[in-house]
Amino acid sequence: MFYWRRVGRIWPVHLVALPLGIYAFYVAAKVDIDWPGLISSVFLVQTWFPDVTPTLPGNPVTWTLSVELLFYALFPLVAPFADRMRTRWLMVATAVGLFGMYLVNWVADATLDPTMARWVMRHPLVYLPEFLLGMTMALALRRGWRLPLHPVVPLAGLFGWTYLYYQERWPFSDVVEHQMEFAMRPMVGVLSALIILAFLQREARGHRGILNNRLLVSLGLWSYSFYLVHHAISRLATYEFGRMPDNNAVLFTLIGMAVVINVICWALFTYVEEPAEKWWRKHTPKRWLDRGGETGGSALPPAPRREAETAPAPV
Template sequence: MPDSPRAATAPRLPSLTGLRFAAALLVFGVHAYSFIPVGGFAHDLGHLLLDPGDLGVSFFFVLSGFVLTWAARGDGPAPGRGLGRFFAGRFLRIYPAYLVALALAVASKWVGDLIDPVGNRMNQVNGHNLTTSVFLVQAWFPDDVTYLGINPVAWSLSCEIAFYAAFPLLYPLLRHLAGRALAVAAIGLVALGLLMPLIAHLWVDPDYQRWFVYILPVTRGVEFALGIALALLVRSGAWRGPGLPVATGLFVANYLAVNLLPHQVRDTAAVLATTALLIPAAATADLTGARSVWRHPALVRLGDASYAFFLVHLTIITTVMTYLGRSHDYPAWQAVPLGLGFLVVSYAVAMPLHRYVEAPAMRLLRRRRRPAAIPAPRAPQPDRVGVG
């Protein structure tokens, strides 16, 4: 996903960049597991370790709200720049790399048609899918042929575009809450996220419940708003939560237990509470200088390229698997090297995309941004409470 804490002014939060790599790896894992058929023990292990990887998207949505808030100052999202320059910056952050990846996905469909001309691939290129993909509005359509069109992962960017449009409204609203009220708001947003499947069950047509809970930008905006509230708590010194080792352990335990939950809850909200602990814990570790494995330079470098990696990995997986075929199970000794090969190739494509397209656009964005110092978190006041 696009937002990166390295885009913000000092103090930097490199642990969040390292965690971006981990979240992208989770998403990659579920797609590799979904497209490489395996059986027996390998299938069961993949179900435990890889199948919940789509919940990495929830992590990205919370992180997006957090890092945009971390970079914002004053009453608006872009003090001294205005909304026009704010949205221009968001355009530079998303679109250059996205359009290159979209062109790659279109080319992959052409290759797939040559390999398998009678294949029933849902995400075919047509005028409707191309239009909704170019303008990143596919998530607003309830049919999976549209919201998974051409490059299926791009539905999440359709949500991000909606989040950016809402940020100038959400940020001032939450910023003016006091510490206690802000903590209550954060807890309420977690609860609302957990209640979304029930809301869908009660008031949404069964044919559209999956779209409402998992795809619809309005629904997923709860996670984005939660990220805003968490960043404000950390920035004000009002955050109260476990340290990074405990928060990481809670998240891992939660992740491994996801498939034991009812599928209605499992789809989006299953790790929301522990994500709400992990992101502030990582940020606080950076601010206080506490030990954090996520600050390792290799993880930060991989995290820097995670957006480009996210954009291209599924295109690579589906193109190769169209050639290899999915009509039979692959033994573990074939499936594991194949998955690792997809990982290496995806980053081999993502690194140049990041270096020559995404990074130059970000340098242009930074030249357009007026430097602003971010003060260290204030000591908590007696009337302030946090989450946790």
């Protein structure tokens, strides 16, 4: 049932948004359609093939869905094994995996031609440590593990890393710049996980923070639709109006575009994504409902009590 629910969550709005991506990145861009590449993007398997054309076919942003598809496929299979591992060993495995992710990026850049190196860096298998990072954090929290951390700290870390990565790399040597490039994905993954962790811990203590704001909750609901259409709409705007000037006035243009995109995302969520998911769930095969219950249950069994690990640390 887990797989059935994932299909109903991902594909309907993906298929509805795909024609917009095709128009923006093929028709308006005057790029010939490579049908094998486009078809691979429909089924979200495009990152498994090194020779698709263009490099990110179909709706380009969906390459990350191709990565997530592997995570979804593995989750029900891996979760019971992860649940039997002690938290400290999960953390060690996660750290080793993230370091391995950094090494793979480094080796690919050093030994492969640029096109093949970029494909390796986007391959779903390379992102498995981030999958393990999410599972480790969820299991650790579920077992009562806590980290004294205010959300401002990882948020500042992410802002600082982003600013350093995009704006201030020029004072560094080429070697340092390349190392920052190789470490970018693991670093952003860790900082993002820490942000989520910090907010979840506050929620668990009963603090209603900024993320409970109704507007932010709505933006979160629309975020999948936003992810699917924002790049295509911004590309079409570039074709129509040209590149935005590099000055402060561009902020107003960005705000206006954000409003337009979010209105479209609201419509997609309200009239496509949510109704389609409800319809899909309503048509879950009865034999799966009888076996798994109405909600389908969790892929994780109840965690056994481990006193040494479940006693919450002071926050």
